[in-house]
Amino acid sequence: MSSLTFTLIQSNLHWEDKAANIKMWEEKIVSMKEKTEIIVLPEMFNTGFSMKPALLSEKMDGPTVEWLKKIAAKQKIILTGSLIIEEEGNYYNRLLWVLPNGQVGTYDKRHLFAYGTEDQFYTPGIKRLIASVKGWKINLQVCYDLRFPVWARQQPQENPEYDVLIYVANWPERRNTAWKTLLRARAIENQCYVIGVNRVGNDGNQIYHSGDSMVIDPLGEILYHKEHEEDIFTITLSNDKLEEVRKKFPFWKDADEFNILT
DSSP: OOOEEEEEEEOOOOTTOHHHHHHHHHHHHHHOOSOOSEEEOOTTTTTOSOSOHHHHOBOTTSHHHHHHHHHHHHHTSEEEEEEEEEETTEEEEEEEEEOTTSOEEEEEOSSOOGGGTGGGTOOOOOSOEEEEETTEEEEEEEGGGGGOHHHHOOOOSSSOSOSEEEEEOOOOGGGHHHHHHHHHHHHHHHTSEEEEEOOEEEOTTOOEEEEEEEEEOTTSOEEEEEESSOEEEEEEEOHHHHHHHHHHOOGGGGOOOOOOOO
């Protein structure tokens, strides 16, 4: 298990305009000079956080999914973010984990944001996705999932379940204290790196997003934080740091056993 390089892209979004967003994302990704292995985009990166799935959804062979595959192959990267997917008459806020070889992992957002009526339009997921890259295990989650620590909690076993926890989000500025606090809490309690990628700017409902994308180490120290501005940030995470923390402070071994019922 060696180091692993991530790029976080914090951007404004074109409200419910898939073509404009795809054009914008491609320009940002292609213009990058730094080498990276994984690029993380925010929640519903091609529409914004919309409650119009009947109008904006696509199937798994749709244009946005094909675009993700094309860019991942062209840039030789892993690309991840969520979008609206329709499957057998149900709509999902689905995170895709797209490999350069065209393989795609999926995670359907488990916790739907009832305060914003998301639960009235979308179907919740029932299983987690923990991806594997170069020996690293990466737990992939979406926005509101952040408020529910059991869904992210490391299971007590011989080795921790995962090493990096990623949240892609459209998290409003008015609740950014919770966002920043909970990202650090998830890192500390799970003794892992945490990456949170949020959008900036006003959405179509005039809800402002301050970004506050972050990278946090296993001790809860902030390695990166950007608010209000668009930004492209690349960081290499060290396995040595992770192993040092877990060996010196093996708190994860004392965790409570539990089962998640879905």
